[in-house]
Amino acid sequence: MRIAMPSEKGMIYQHFGQATEFTVYEVEAELIKNKEFIPVEGPGDEALANFLTLHSVNIVICGNIGSSVKSALRAKRIELIPGITGTADDAIVKYLSGEKMGNPDMECVHQQEEEHNHQYEHH
Helix, strand or coil, X not given: XXXXXXXXXXXXXXXXXXXXXEEEEEEECCEEEEEEEEECCCCCHHHHHHHHHHCCCCEEECCEXXXXXXXXXXXXXXXXXXXXXXXXXXXXXXXXXCCCCCCCCCCCCXXXXXXXXXXXXXX
């Protein structure tokens, strides 16, 4: 099983649609076999869903996520656990220990506005 998290400097990146990197854990029999950092290859909801499918991701653990990305992941049959903060390493440990986590109703309703403001912060 492969579990991915949008990340930046080891932390779960809170704006899924703007993620530039994913931490991907290879898990077998509830043990982490491998951890890698994979840069995102293209922007957009469908591109992110395709990127995760290309890298054989089964589960995504993330912070805030918009409804269109949720739909794109659902269409690819990728399980989603939104509403998570903190480090990617802490999140994977909690997930593998069976701890209840996330908020399935978490949705970024101001995604476009945040993206707009976020773009100006970087220029």
